Amino acid sequence: MGVFSSDGVSRAQRKAEAKALKAKAKLEAKLDAKERRRTAKQSRKVEHKFRAKELKAERKNIDHAAKARDKIAKAEIKTTAAKAKAAADARPLSPTNVKRYLTVARLVSPIVVPIAYRAAVGVRGRLTEVRASRAGVPADVLRQFSGHGATLAARIATSRSSVEQVAGRDRGDENQAFVKAMTERLDNLAVAVDTAESMPPGQRRTAHQAIENELAAIDADVLARLGVRA
Template sequence: MGLLSSRRASRVQRKAEAKIRKAEEKAVKTRVQLEAKVGAHEEAKRHKKALKTEHKYQAKAHKAERKTTKSAGKAQQKVAAAEAKTVAAQAKVAEKQSLLNPAKVRRYLTVGRILAPIAGPILYRGAVAARSEITALQARRAGVPAATLTQFGGPSAALRARISTAQETAQKVGEADSTPESSAFVNTMLGRLNNLVVAADAADTMPPAQRRAAQRAISNELTAIDNDLLARLNVHP
């Protein structure tokens, strides 16, 4: 009887231990799933915030560009109106004084030809300065140097500048750590960035609404790559 009781007790103990292990495994699995769910939610929040911020900055840049263009147009119109007013006043005075002769006409035309080259460069320099300010603003919003942004054109210029900057960062990561594992990581990042270059080129040919959606997707992927590179450098935003 003692032997049977001992065996029965051992079975009961093994079953209890199995239940405990199963409960622990389930608890670990539940915790991992919960952590993954929380991490995905936080990543989605970061992407949404970055997208909202970029859209806000782009809207401000476009507004500033429109305002500058409008101001330059108004300034040019004022200059033209002033010149026309001056010519009209001169003609009126000449008519009153009966001094409107071929010599006077030739002089007015000569003055006009002299003023035109002077007024033109002034307006041009103003437009160039305004454009430089807009470019600097767009570069700050995209988080890239203005010199890098000016190397790219098209509707996705800011995205191309961000991709170029990320490529440079990935290459620096590879130079800092030449282990096989690091090289594989860098090659993976560069491959993803090359795909984004192709995507940006394709986005430029799309209709406006579709292009904006594609640009948002590219921006989200860029943000994820930036986070991966920062994590590789032990920087956690």
């Protein structure tokens, strides 16, 4: 028979109840721990999901900001380039102005070029006449020569013509000897004119002065041979 306490409850019954309570408490603790773990896991999942959304939003904002900065930078580069082009176009010899000038030149050249050419030819003709007049030679003769010594070369050619006239007037030995001597002197002067072309300016002027003096002497001799006294 079981042992009963004074209140009528057996010791075994109390032990069983205590064990049941202990088991119940243990189960409740286990279930509570499990619930806490499940809640913590769910909380971490929600937090991770929320953080992922935040990171995605941040990346999106960064991308938008980068695109906005890139757009602003491109706009600034475009504005700077436009200002630089405007400044370059404002220069008289900018590529745009040169292109414009060339286009205009192509359009007007069929009209302007012939006029300019005729004007240039006229100016050169007048200048040649002035130089020929100063040198005492025909303009047509002066046009046959060029270079620094063109007027001297024209004078030599004119003097040759005069010497040829002397040769035709008298076929005597003495006169022909004179013509030969004058011709040789003129040949030497022609060589001197050609040589002076490559001289420095100072030496060339000195040589030209000497040639001019010799030509003046030859002209005086020819005039004397023709019976003209200067």
